[in-house]
Amino acid sequence: MDDRVLRGMAKWPDVPAVYGWLALDRRGNWLLQGEPISNTTVTTYIARNYERDSEGRWFFQNGPQRVFVELQYTPFVYRVATPQSSMAMEAHTGQRVTAVSGAWIDEQGAMLLETEHGIGVVDDRDLDTMLGALIDANGTALAERALDDSLALVQKGEEAPMWLKIGESDVKVRPIRSSEVADRFGFQANPAPSASHEAAAAGR
Numbered sequence: 091m092d093d094r095v096l097r098g099m100a101k102w103p104d105v106p107a108v109y110g111w112l113a114l115d116r117r118g119n120w121l122l123q124g125e126p127i128s129n130t131t132v133t134t135y136i137a138r139n140y141e142r143d144s145e146g147r148w149f150f151q152n153g154p155q156r157v158f159v160e161l162q163y164t165p166f167v168y169r170v171a172t173p174q175s176s177m178a179m180e181a182h183t184g185q186r187v188t189a190v191s192g193a194w195i196d197e198q199g200a201m202l203l204e205t206e207h208g209i210g211v212v213d214d215r216d217l218d219t220m221l222g223a224l225i226d227a228n229g230t231a232l233a234e235r236a237l238d239d240s241l242a243l244v245q246k247g248e249e250a251p252m253w254l255k256i257g258e259s260d261v262k263v264r265p266i267r268s269s270e271v272a273d274r275f276g277f278q279a280n281p282a283p284s285a286s287h288e289a290a291a292a293g294r
């Protein structure tokens with residue numbers, strides 16, 4: 091977090107948190123009351139001060155005030171930074187990805203990656219590039235028919251002989267249901283005040 095944010099938190103530790111104002115869409119856009127924030131200075135500031143709490147709620151720390159983020163799908167959105175053979179990835183926050191530990195495709199055909207930053211959906215505008223990096227057990231790029239068959243299987247919730255090659259790493263692509271993602275990866279898509287917070291507020 092920014093130093094001035096940390097100083098603000100220390101100086102005013104009891105500023106009430108905000109809910110329902112800020113959201114993150116499936117393409118990594120920050121939305122303020124449903125409208126995209128186009129000012130890059132603001133979006134960069136949000137990205138630098140984007141964190142999660144112990145209850146799996148993601149938030150933007152705006153000085154002393156915590157602004158919780160509603161997630162249209164996942165806490166991160168991943169994009170292809172360089173589509174060359176090594177295919178570098180980055181998060182919507184601008185952080186480069188150095189390690190991919192898991193890959194999934196849900197019933198809608200969305201691809202999810204788990205990296206050192208956390209779980210995130212791939213920006214749908216980069217999905218064709220990502221599909222081009224899918225390989226078989228021998229490390230060979232999947233032919234169109236084999237790719238279609240494998241995608242059909244995982245979207246039905248079945249295993250398929252399909253791996254994702256990013257850099258030097260090959261990760262198995264597995265099926266997942268979109269409704270299971272938040273619980274499986276321990277985050278709250280629609281954060282709300284915790285019971286302890288409400289009790290403390292009632293006691294004031």
